[in-house]
Amino acid sequence: MSGTGLTARDRDDCRYDLVSLGEVMLRLDPGEGRIRTARSLRVWEGGGEYNVARGLRRCFGQRTAVVTALADNEVGRLVEDLILTGGVDTALLRWMPYDGIGRGVRNGLNFTERGFGVRGAVGVSDRAASAASQLRPEDVDWEHLFGTLGVRWLHTGGIYAGLAEGTPDVVEAAMSAARRHGTIISYDLNYRPSLWKAVGGQERAREVNRRLVRYVDVLIGNEEDFTAGLGFEVPDTAEDLSTLDAANFRRMLKEVVTAYPHLKVIATTLRTVHTATVNDWGATAWSPEGFVSATHRPGLQILDRVGGGDSFASGLIYGLLELGDLALAVEYGAAHGALAMTTPGDTSMASLAEVEKLVRGGGARVDR
Numbered sequence: 001m002s003g004t005g006l007t008a009r010d011r012d013d014c015r016y017d018l019v020s021l022g023e024v025m026l027r028l029d030p031g032e033g034r035i036r037t038a039r040s041l042r043v044w045e046g047g048g049e050y051n052v053a054r055g056l057r058r059c060f061g062q063r064t065a066v067v068t069a070l071a072d073n074e075v076g077r078l079v080e081d082l083i084l085t086g087g088v089d090t091a092l093l094r095w096m097p098y099d100g101i102g103r104g105v106r107n108g109l110n111f112t113e114r115g116f117g118v119r120g121a122v123g124v125s126d127r128a129a130s131a132a133s134q135l136r137p138e139d140v141d142w143e144h145l146f147g148t149l150g151v152r153w154l155h156t157g158g159i160y161a162g163l164a165e166g167t168p169d170v171v172e173a174a175m176s177a178a179r180r181h182g183t184i185i186s187y188d189l190n191y192r193p194s195l196w197k198a199v200g201g202q203e204r205a206r207e208v209n210r211r212l213v214r215y216v217d218v219l220i221g222n223e224e225d226f227t228a229g230l231g232f233e234v235p236d237t238a239e240d241l242s243t244l245d246a247a248n249f250r251r252m253l254k255e256v257v258t259a260y261p262h263l264k265v266i267a268t269t270l271r272t273v274h275t276a277t278v279n280d281w282g283a284t285a286w287s288p289e290g291f292v293s294a295t296h297r298p299g300l301q302i303l304d305r306v307g308g309g310d311s312f313a314s315g316l317i318y319g320l321l322e323l324g325d326l327a328l329a330v331e332y333g334a335a336h337g338a339l340a341m342t343t344p345g346d347t348s349m350a351s352l353a354e355v356e357k358l359v360r361g362g363g364a365r366v367d368r
Helices: 048-058 074-085 142-149 167-180 201-213 223-228 246-259 308-323 326-340 352-359
Strands: 016-021 025-029 042-046 064-071 093-096 109-113 122-126 151-157 184-188 218-220 265-275 278-287 290-293 297-301
Touching: 016 048, 016 167, 016 308, 025 074, 042 048, 042 074, 048 064, 048 151, 048 184, 048 308, 064 074, 074 093, 142 151, 142 167, 151 167, 151 308, 167 184, 167 201, 184 308, 218 308, 223 246, 246 265, 246 278, 265 308, 265 326, 278 308, 278 326, 290 326, 297 326, 308 326, 326 352
Parallel strands: 016 064, 016 151, 025 109, 064 093, 151 184, 184 218, 218 265
Antiparallel strands: 025 042, 109 122, 265 278, 278 290, 278 297
């Protein structure tokens, strides 16, 4: 892959182009309304790590799977059905016995408001003691997955790492095996204060992330992820990080590279929030050859911002795996993220043709 130092395993030697490790929740969506006044809820599946695998499968045609766990009840079977609809292989899914009321194990739920105008998006998760949070390193035969079956790319992140006391050990076991077998590893810092506040807050998040980044080839995150979740400060910027500019962020990334010289690519979206439905949107990335940036899209109209960063990650990974060029990869990631935020739900409904049209500068005129 030109200029990055990344070398992917041969496609013919691997069953999967990408495997994600993380929790898949049932998203309950009140549409244009509020959670507190909802009388009906639409269901989707979603999860920071899973969304990347689904985007790569449905938009970019890659062979993907998810390592996760579900409680074996009707809700779990609903989540499985949604995953199957997304085309992601469920062969690595672990089923955990359900005790009838969820005392010992349950499936994660995520109630999500999209937001509109001055009212921001709201997420209310209900996921403690979920099946995925109770996975242990020995529950998965990592040697069989990465050695026998073969995986070109492993993707995971800080959401799953922060889910429970033992999940960092699961992530580390997966990363260690992936590295032994030449699989590229990406990690999205995805700092969520709600996940960490009861288990040590920012300090615990930084401890876990610093431990895991040692295995990573491609590191993804926004400004809050790098500051709160990894401990780097953005120089000369306003207190409100939504006004961050690319130049300041690039200065911080140089510090990250100094601290973690093994990293091959560092990538981030750049978002200025004007309202819940109007954001400036862009992306930048670093490799040993320097920085590249995607087309900046000021005043981007947004229907549902949840999952925009995950869709950026899937487009970026596709570009690196199949196009071998970081500048193109960042363009594909930013275009895919922009399109994903025009539709409801965590996951992308975009097609590769739509992404490529946007990369080429195409507009929103009617196609007919």
